[in-house]
Amino acid sequence: MKTLTVLELSKLYNINRQTIYNNIKKGILSKNSENKIDLAEAIRVFGEPVKKQDVKEPVKIDSPNSAEVLLLRQQIDMLKNQLDDAKDRESFYQNQIETMQRLLEAPKANMTTFSDQKIEPETATDPQLEPEQKYDRLTTPEQTENKRIPVPEQVEPEQPKRGWLSRFFLPNG
Numbered sequence: 460m461k462t463l464t465v466l467e468l469s470k471l472y473n474i475n476r477q478t479i480y481n482n483i484k485k486g487i488l489s490k491n492s493e494n495k496i497d498l499a500e501a502i503r504v505f506g507e508p509v510k511k512q513d514v515k516e517p518v519k520i521d522s523p524n525s526a527e528v529l530l531l532r533q534q535i536d537m538l539k540n541q542l543d544d545a546k547d548r549e550s551f552y553q554n555q556i557e558t559m560q561r562l563l564e565a566p567k568a569n570m571t572t573f574s575d576q577k578i579e580p581e582t583a584t585d586p587q588l589e590p591e592q593k594y595d596r597l598t599t600p601e602q603t604e605n606k607r608i609p610v611p612e613q614v615e616p617e618q619p620k621r622g623w624l625s626r627f628f629l630p631n632g
Contacts, residue, residue, distance in 0.1 A: 462495035471508045472501070 469476045479496075482488040488504050490496045502508075621629070 461498045462491065462493070463498060463501065464495055468496055468501055472505050473509070474505070 463471065465476050465479050468474075468479055479488065482504060483490060483496075488496060489500055
């Protein structure tokens, strides 16, 4: 059977030489005393080698300009989508703001039913009427004069704070 070197095997299977050495080290692939690998052993580990077909037609290679143009067009499409999403969000939030403003301007309904309504005179429009003050000692505090607490006039000033060492080296103050 045919034997191959590591370099020949890597070219035949189009794999890295380090991969072959790792397989040998792990015991997956074996080599003979001449440090060559049997083709049957390589087929067992890597399978049948893929034969390269000769290319009869010239391969069209895209110019770097067209690749850049394609990339830029994709970015433009992505930005257009983001702009459309932003416009949708803006209109949604604008509608929310208008709804909230309408709710704030709506009259507040303090009464639950029509029969609960009482006609109360407004003190702001009629200065003669003053609201009645209910007085009960449980919930309404009694109004008393503010009494000040007398402070003695002669107060000794505090001694300035001293550090730990100054207590030993400075005279008492």
